[in-house]
Amino acid sequence: MAPQKLAAVVVPVTLLALLGAVAGQIRLSVGYYKYRCPKAETIVREAVKSAIDSNRGTGAGLIRLFFHDCFVQGCDASVLLNTTGSSEPTERASAPNLSLRGFEVIDAAKAALEAACPGVVSCADIVAFAGRDATFFLSGNNAVDFDMPAGRYDGRVSLDSEALANLPPPFASLEKLKEMFAAKGLDTEDMVTLSGAHTVGRSRCSSFSDRLPPHVSDMNATLSGTLASQCNGGDTTVPQDSVTPDGLDSQYYRNVLNHEVLFASDAALLASNQTADMVSANAFTPGLWETKFKAAMVKMGRVGIKSSADGEIRDKCWMVKVN
Ligand code: HEM
Incomplete structure (x- = not known):
């Protein structure tokens, strides 16, 4: 592409990104890791498939994990944290989260992703891909198949009390x-x-x-x-x-x-x-x-997402990054 034409495309894209950030709307995109970590989505899908092959229930757990992540602090993998350094226990200790399952699948995917492309793929995106992939594998003939936009960053806050306040209880009207x-x-x-x-x-x-x-x-x-x-x-x-x-x-x-x-x-x-x-x-x-x-x-998957300005890419999904 001619330099002038390239500039004409790049400038509006940059401007749009800036305007989006100013308006507080962080843009997610389909294929976000295509160049950053080409095998990212395949690696997550393989981890989910192998978990579901041995226990379909884990797939249900992963769909619920995505919901519980997004409803508390936004889709930022705050649900995965065991420790943040705060004196209050994390979301994982909260009553509705005690029966969550599938954490080991996220950890396995993250380990494989860190080996393939260190420091690139957020835990929040892994949770979103895993929820999508579990939906795919549990649906008849894998018919529920869809793209999950990505580009989320991981949060550093996870509070037990926020889970109870934000997750609907089973007795809700x-x-x-x-x-x-x-x-x-x-x-x-x-x-x-x-x-x-x-x-x-x-x-x-x-x-x-x-x-x-x-x-x-x-x-x-x-x-x-x-x-x-x-x-x-x-x-x-x-x-x-x-x-x-x-x-x-x-x-x-x-x-x-x-x-x-x-x-x-x-x-x-x-x-x-x-x-x-x-x-x-x-x-x-x-x-x-x-x-x-x-x-x-x-x-x-777009609820309350974080950017590089207020989030990070964790090394391990269960702990915030040690700076
Ligand atoms: C509408 C409000 C909702 C309420 C009140 C609710 C409540 C619950 C409760 C109480 C359980 C059983 C937990 C247990 O006792 O072990 C459960 C399981 C589950 N929920 Fe929800 N939920 C809601 C919405 C959702 C949404 C939006 C999703 C995902 C899109 C979801 C996905 C699941 C799945 C897949 C399970 C089974 C998990 C497993 O087998 O490990 N729920 N939900």
């Missing part, structure tokens, strides 16, 4: 769910769509025991009886989607309509005509939820 998602720039449709991730994975009985007998709830009596005997007063884990427990699909929405979901927050999607209509559309329009889920995962 519809109003509370809408409010907590809106606080992250996600609308009601995003909330309904992302809740569909409960089509995979497991839950501890303690997360829904308030919906089992002798408590009164709208849960289908056959399911609540089965769950009561599976839980047997203890805190074992059960599949979230009792119909197609292992596959990432739209069955969750048919379960919502049939009152066959675990949490009050799942059942709450029927509490307004607006959300109930979304549930029905996702339940009965082939491919609709999958298309919406891909877009909603990308949108969630």
